[in-house]
Amino acid sequence: MKKRFSSLKEVQKSISDASITLPELVRYYLSNIEANKHLNAFLEVFDEEAIAQSEIIQEKILSGTAGKLAGMVIAIKDNIVYKDHECNASSQILVGFKSLFSSTVVERLIDADAIIIGRTNCDEFAMGASNENSSFGPVLNAIDTTRVPGGSSGGSAVAVQADLCLASLGSDTGGSIRQPAAFTGIYGMYPTYGSVSRWGLIAFASSLDQIGPFTASPSDMALILNVIGGTDEHDATMIQSHHFDIHPDKPVGNLKIAYIKDCVEHPGLDPEIKSATEQFINTLQANGHTVNGIDFPYLNQMVPCYQVLTTAEASSNLSRFSGLTFGYRSPDAIDLESTFKKSRTQGFGPEVKRRIMLGTFVLTSDFYDAYYTKAQKIRRLIRNKTMDIFKDYDIILTPTTSTVAFKIGEKSSNPIAMYLADLFTVQANLAGIPGLSLPHSTHSENKMPIGMQIMSGPLNEAILIQLANSLL
DSSP states (O other), rough: OOOOOOOOHHHHHHHTTSSSOOOHHHHHHHHHHEEEEEEEEEEEEOOHHHHHHHHHHHHHEEEEHOOOTOOOOOEEEBBBBOOTSSSSSSOGGGTTOOOOOOOOHHHHHHHOOOOEEEEEOOOOGGOOOOOOOTTTTOOOOOOOOBOOOOOSHHHHHHHHTTTTTEEEEEEESSSSSSSHHHHTTTTEEEOOTTSOOOTOOOOTTTTOOEEEESSSSHHHHHHHHHHHHHHOOOOSOOOOTTOOOOOTTTTOSSOOOEEEHHTTTOTSSOOHHHHHHHHHHHHHTTOOEEEEEOOOOTTTHHHHHHHHHHHHHHHHHHGGGGSSSSSOOTTOOOOOHHHHHHHHHHHHHOOOOOOHHHHHHTSSTTTIIIIIHHHHHHHHHHHHHHHHHHTTTTTEESSSSSSSBTTTSSSTTTTHHHHHGGGGTHHHHHOOEEEEEEEEOOOTTTTOOOOOEOOOOOTTTHHHHHHHHHTO
């Protein structure tokens, strides 16, 4: 098999006309994974069970009883649990841990007859913008292996980019799906907060985390969201009585689109990305949409606000990894106190420890109001201003990132520069609204992908996917 599939529709057509079988497709992806091991995208491949499952689903396809995602081979990020399978969050502190249950999204994928082919590498506990923080080594960008794929969901992005599977799931706390999607030239979605269950997602920052898809087409993004989204009794933060019913081919009509001038005119924006954004605006206008520039006064407050809130939540969430109940326990521990200290010191990587310490600091009684309370107030201002924009516009547009994929090691010694990689993406997380990164063009000098970000009001993922689909 030499053809690369870009959508489930293509896969299902090929299976129906007998030009390929599902077991052949799975073996094709497994051979690609083996040939691209140097990219370090996968931490574990479920080869035998993927083949076994493909044979069962092939029969269901032939008998007409297959689910909505039959034929989809998908990978999951290494912070989404799958019953009886190892899940490490790419951290040494969870090496050897096998989950006793499956996350809601995994259960829904399996029920729809998707095949889970493996778990993908990521920044440790999803903390990073480059995938260099994984304790299992960095993931490499398939276009240029000297460059990062973005983070934290870099392995999931590269798995789709390098044709190692048809689609994948990642998690996004401040841009961890959309930024890698932009860096690898594919589609990536942060869904509305509360629209996709977080049950079974190892938490980084619970008020911001969301699971979302990476795909090679808008149509597959709609299919996956339709399956994994919707109310879940296990997740109290879910929006009640909601489920997705997205039809990507539905015409969007003439939209009112606002681009944030502060982003397009930002001094740190690569000139070619600025030019690409202007070209994208021209394309939208040529398609009949109204596009206007607007001011957003809180751009420079978003990343500091995000960092205070996420480190505080990480400090709380990661306190459960103590060396007592599960995961890594230091062999050097001799009593309760040394078990805590040594297990966490040896088990966590530098970036995770940095964020735990920062979060513990902002939550101390002396600084709680100065940092955490103030960040919550700024978050409310960002949310309110964002929702005010949607009173007049259907969509907000920005570049996804300020640069293309940077070189491995280029920013690893400067945490502040790394944190600023999320400058344009954190707005969606702080406001709880959906954001989609779509591939636009490539940089003329280094040939790396450039992505555009479109955001909509809560639970309006359909308009983003339909707009992206109309631009194909």
